[in-house]
Amino acid sequence: MTGPAPQPRKPVILTVDDDPAVSRAVARDLRRHYGERYRIVRAESGLDALETINELKLRGETVAVFVADYRMPQMSGIQFLEEAMDVYPMARRVLLTAYADTHAAIDAINVVDLDHYLLKPWDPPEEKLYPVIDALLEAWHATGDRAIPHTKVIGHRWSERSWEVRQFLARNLHSFRAFNADEPKGKQLLDAGGLDEFQLPVVISEQGQILVDPTDAELAAMLGLSTSPSLEMYDLAVIGGGPAGLAAAVYGASEGLKTVLIEETTTGGQAGRSSRIENYLGFPTGVSGAELTTSARRQAERFGAEVITTRKAIKLSAGEAGTARTIEFEDGSTIAARAVILATGVAYRQLQVTGCWDNPDDPACNYVGRGVYYGASVSDASECRGEDVYIVGGANSAGQAAMYMSREARSVTMLVRGPSLEASMSHYLIQQIEKNPTISVRKCTEVVDTLGADDHLTGLILENRQTGQRETVEASRMCCFIGAEPRTDWLKEVVAVDDHGFVLAGPDLLNVAGWTLDRPPHHLETSVPGVFVAGDVRSESAKRVAAAVGEGSMAVMLVHRYLAEA
Template sequence: MKKPLILAVDDDPQVLAAITRDLRQEFRQHYRLLPVGSGPEALATLDALRARAEPLALVLADQRMPEVEGVEVLTRARELFPEAKRVLLTAYADTTAAIRAINSAQLDYYLLKPWDPPEQLFYPTLRDLLASWQATYRPAYDGLRLLGYQWSPRSHALKDFLSGYLVGYQWLDFEQDAEARTLLAATGFSAQELPVVIYRDGQAVAQPERQELARHLGLLAAARQELYDVVIVGAGPAGLAAAVYGASEGLRTLLIERQTPGGQAGSSSRIENYLGFPTGLSGSELTHRAWTQATRLGAELMAPQEVTSLAVQDGYKLLTLSDGSQVRARAVVLTMGVSYRTLQAPGLARLSGAGVYYGAARTEARSCRAQPVFVVGGGNSAGQAAMYLSGFASRVYIVIRGGSLAASMSAYLIEQLTQTPNVEILPYTQVCEACGESSLEAVVVQAEGQESVCYPARALFIFIGTRPSTEWISSLALCDPKGFLLTGRELLADSRFAQAWLEPREPHLLETSIPGLFAAGDGRSGAMARVASAVGEGSMAIKFVHQYLGE
């Protein structure tokens, strides 16, 4: 953490050197000293310190300076750093002006020059002032900041991205936080250019693209090797498990993720039925552990990057990425998983990212404090989101088409929900409309055989149905009618298999209709929608990769 600053201002170089010497002798262990040689320079320095959110503890300014007097410097310091202590340095003849300044500029003290010896005439006063400042000082946040509008889809997308990669950041709502407006003015950007990201080094970027943000955060943007033993597409639980086992077994392993790691599991607020964690863990925590483990073992993780097509050339797999670059591999494991289906009702598309969210309960929960929210869906992801939101929202409504949650949700979650007083389940109900101008204000729902009802709502979180993320590969590898990848023995039952499979052997258990192309996790036909089974399939896929490479 940065040491707080003491700013000393005097236009006389000899006097400034003496002040700096005395300050350094007594306070350098706990404070940084910043000498400035003129009033205008001091004003510019104060603006720069405020823009960088530097902690300023004390300002000492000489009164008699050309262009800008000491009182003006201290007045500006009070505007930008109201908690900082302000001391005017003055000669005996200027004491009347100093006394007046105590009232007009609300100075904390004035000191007469010279102050020899400083042990008696200088240090005691400054020690008292600094002790008073320290008593109320709260270190400012010095990490990445995100300035924006709470109900802006662009702001939501950036929050979701940063949260997905477990990047610590401070969110500042431009409409609610005065600090956000001050910081934005210091960056030189306008309100129309929000959202703005301010990095730890002070660099500010307006409306950054995900790739630009990823590069600044140190994420891998391009492949480092010409040929990999295995490339894994998708960093959900299955993909992360495959990366861990592939790297640990000596394979040159690359994992490519187009959005954020963890997949649907990564957005889960609490997973309580995963083996080995009796008190449960969040999806982001599980993702972070697996990501760290894979990296430590030598896997390369490229993100955010999307694979747009795959071709087979002489047995090698050639993957083309969204930026036009290509990656070559001997084998590929597809672990793209699934994505939530969009809900069709008036107003939902228009308010997406502005109160209507697909997943994202952890990202936006704090914005719903003491407000009613709706969760649509009856699966475990919906239940986990509802439990998490119940700690923030005044009331959580779970909207389901069926009569109960028993058919699609784990028993432990149902029990928790029924015991939570501010959670209400609305059975046989569907969302008819989302209402609001710039953000969600109300939700219209209708139960079977009843009139529609309009509820006030701050947010609507949607967790309905899933579809496989296989659009880009379905023309090459065989899929079932719903788009899930066929593998292993399921291929043998498909009439198209005889024309697609040209190898003398049967396909391996998790192998698709393309030799050396494997599938694991929720995007595979017949897979179980559970974190543990996805991890198991990702691990198994590496065993079959080894068998394929050894043929």
């Protein structure tokens, strides 16, 4: 006779606090809210907790969240979390602190990649404890406790498309493991699929589906993302899926407008490629760009907005005032909307140095995606393990990338044209860089040429802008953050732009011909009535995530005003 099937073991939430009363209170509050889905385990010292998690590991159990007190004898909470990470690296980490110890919690962010810190007492838990743990459990379930994710990407180290595929998956927070085709595991996977190295990159999904040299649309379909609008007419069309566009989609849909967001690649924009944003309101321990923007996309979808990825808008037809605006895509299909918000953002400016851009006069000498990269994403840290990385630029995005890559790289060298970082980088980030022994900053230095072999980057020629002295250094990875250019080539014949291609709006249109209505343009309204602009693509914008989010939400308010007038 067959007995009942064994029940799956509940994931563990482990708490450790040397104060028995506090330890019992934490466990009580957690058990009350999570006891049906998780097993709550408590320990009263760091050493006891380490012994417990080793036993859990031997029994094949998983730990979802660690909650550790900061001040404990023999072993502090930070020391415990540092050792616990070796056993359960995917578990989320929370530190309990008194108000006087918040500085230690902030320092712990860089030591143990702390996810959150909670001030004691946390009453009421419904407001101060459960929302934090809920968010961490949701993030843990998105990655689970898998050391090797199920989705696999087989590519070539020096293939631009292989790099782009990894970026697409990483920016959508999809877990994957990357293999090079010349590695034993990569070759084994290709052989199992009856493929060879001339068909790279190859993606093998969790369900075993094999995608050979997939397009972004095919990757989006694998991830369950929408790629085609369902309607022909909308109240509001948002073009661009960065923070400004996502905010506009959230507020437009939540306020009852039939809203569609159109994104050329994947949502997030430049912010989505940031390894950690630390100065965004409400995230005291920082948040990765991918986490922030993916959460925003889900929020927009929950309110009913359609989020369409891998579709490029190539033409905007204005028509007469008060009529619908038409958006045309690359395949010739169109949609119409009563109002449009342009949130196309900006692209990283290319370094005008041999090998760093697509030069039609010398197409063979192009190392973009093969050692030269514009921007960086969270997947790049593991890829640069043991390498000497060079980062060009001195603004926040460059500093954030330097901090993130320093975790794995042998060394990180920042190349800054100016005499200091103070003019372009936030003070908190400068302090972190100065304290990081892996990062060095070379000021008044720029890249004047590249060296390559076998179609990939092998070295850089650097020049001191003060002395003119040149130096050749070995380099296989250079990430560039040297400013931005607006994505407005397809819009210049429709809306007014400034001398740099950024879209003019509101008061900036006063001396620009083309405005036809008796009323003045609304604050974020372009030279075409009913077409608004938000975020980095707007002329004289603040170029900050918080500012972009604010403009995206403000633009929706102005859309309502415009629609009421029409």
